[in-house]
Amino acid sequence: xxxxxxxxxxxxxxDIQIGQGLLGKSAQYIRPFLRRSKVVIVTDxxxxxxxLSSLEExxxxxxxxxxxxxxxAGENTKSWPFLSQTxxxxxxxxxxxSDVVIALGGGVIGDLVGFAAAILRRGVRFIQIPTSLLAQxxxxxxxxxxxxxxxxxxxxxxxxxxxxxxxxxxxxxxxxRRNFIAGYGEVVKYGLLGDESFFTWLEKNGPSLAKGDIFAxxxxxxxxxxxxxxIIVRDETEQGERALLNLGHTFCHAxxxxxxxxxxxxxxxxxxxxxxxxxxTSARLGLCSQEDxxxxxxxxRAMGMKTDICDIDGEMPNATExxxxxxxxxxxxxxxxxxxxxxxxxxxxxxxxxxxxxxxSVLHDAKxxxxxxxxxxx
Numbered sequence: 001x002x003x004x005x006x007x008x009x010x011x012x013x014x015d016i017q018i019g020q021g022l023l024g025k026s027a028q029y030i031r032p033f034l035r036r037s038k039v040v041i042v043t044d045x046x047x048x049x050x051x052l053s054s055l056e057e058x059x060x061x062x063x064x065x066x067x068x069x070x071x072x073a074g075e076n077t078k079s080w081p082f083l084s085q086t087x088x089x090x091x092x093x094x095x096x097x098s099d100v101v102i103a104l105g106g107g108v109i110g111d112l113v114g115f116a117a118a119i120l121r122r123g124v125r126f127i128q129i130p131t132s133l134l135a136q137x138x139x140x141x142x143x144x145x146x147x148x149x150x151x152x153x154x155x156x157x158x159x160x161x162x163x164x165x166x167x168x169x170x171x172x173x174x175x176x177r178r179n180f181i182a183g184y185g186e187v188v189k190y191g192l193l194g195d196e197s198f199f200t201w202l203e204k205n206g207p208s209l210a211k212g213d214i215f216a217x218x219x220x221x222x223x224x225x226x227x228x229x230x231i232i233v234r235d236e237t238e239q240g241e242r243a244l245l246n247l248g249h250t251f252c253h254a255x256x257x258x259x260x261x262x263x264x265x266x267x268x269x270x271x272x273x274x275x276x277x278x279x280x281t282s283a284r285l286g287l288c289s290q291e292d293x294x295x296x297x298x299x300x301r302a303m304g305m306k307t308d309i310c311d312i313d314g315e316m317p318n319a320t321e322x323x324x325x326x327x328x329x330x331x332x333x334x335x336x337x338x339x340x341x342x343x344x345x346x347x348x349x350x351x352x353x354x355x356x357x358x359x360x361s362v363l364h365d366a367k368x369x370x371x372x373x374x375x376x377x378x
Contacts, residue, residue: 001214003222007141007229009236012161016141016225018218022168023054023129027062030127033163035098038065042086042113043104044073047131050174055104055129067093071109075261078108078147086116090124097121100163106132107139107267111157114145118160128165132175133183134268136167137190137224142232142245148261152328153253159237167225169217181210181305182268185275187220190227192275192296193247196346198223203299210303244348247340248274254325255309258317269306273366276300276307281354281362282341292345309367319363323356 002019017029030039039059043052048070059066069089071077095101101124103113110128117126128140146157172180184206191199202209202220209216228245235242252270259265279293297307309316316322327337339354 001218003218005222005225005229007161008233009161014161014163014165016165016167016229018136018167018169018221018225020168020170020214020218022166023051023171024058026055026129026166027058027064029164029166030059030100030102031062031064033100033125033127034064037063039100039102040090040093040095041066041068041102041104042071042089042109042116043068044071044077044106044109046073047105047109051104051131051171055102071112073108074263075108075148075256075267078112078261080147080149083112083116083147086112087120090116090120095120095124097124099124101126102129103127103140104129104131105135106130107135110135110140111145111154112147114143114160114162115147115157118145118158123160125163126160128162130165130167131171133172133180133221134186135183136172136221137183138186138228138245140165140167141225141228142242143236152325153256153261155328165225167221169214169221172217173212177210177304179266181303182266182272184210184303185268185270185272185300185305187224188296188299189245189247189271189275190224192279192342192345193244193340193348194227194231194346195223196344198227199299199345203302206299206303243338243350244340247342247348248272248276248278250274250326250337250339251277253328254322255312255316257325257328258322259312259314264313269312272300272305273307273309273311277362277366278340279342280366281339281358282343284358284362285341285354288342288344288347292342295345309363310369316367319360319367322363322367323360326359 005016103110117124130136130140143159143161146154205216248271252274255270282288300307338352
């Protein structure tokens, strides 16, 4: 079973192929894009062990030459030193502007390789083969590429669309439960920001999806990719509506920075906590009902996910320090932080009208004992 989501961006349009066994059939999708029978691949040490041989075998059978750079696994790879190493690899392999590079991995590899492809010779074509749930539903789609810096997450990057995305559902079977459930945080985000019916579907089907139901997994990836594609077509470079895809991310990025971009907090875990905090903040502002954040947290907990800052292992900064880290967010305009808030499940919007004291109270409660809803502001 396989489905295709088309991203209609004119001469930069591309397909997202979603289904089983795509890695073993990858050459048939890749070959039409090649002007010479050669590709270069970048992956990480974990994905290399699990999936690289399947890709290489498919390329070999099709007579496509290939070479591979393997980088360390982990968020810290999305940084200046490994970007430089990747660029050097491409140049040493004589990658031309008309060639194709392949990102085989999760969101870290996809973001890093996409950025390297964007700046090499002012733009080289690249293919995303995402191997994590998070990458399949979010980071591989939409052309956002980049690296982290000491000052914050994704502060250096470029918009550079892939020419193809191959989301092989079978590779999700090799994920640890923690990594799969972390990626599920990005899936839920789509229902929370723009489609309550999808969130309701996830409340019903999430457990079977986590247990390996292929049809549920394909459907969840398809809906997530379709929702993202629809938004990207309307606002590719995040001038307005696309910012809604960052629901929960302003909180999340600050938490990731505070955790040192380490395994203390996976990105999808941060997204889940961030979404819960965004709903809690909205409820305290009287923007949504008190029941909405409770419903969101109830689903996350039913799936075995983190919901509050106190769920993160180790000591985290206090509320004031976390707020300062949030100030490095890309949605800061004129020194003012814009938030993605909600008026209900499936109803998100951007606003700068969020009192600092409310945010501090939400962060303080989430860090110390979990969020406790306060009376609505009037």
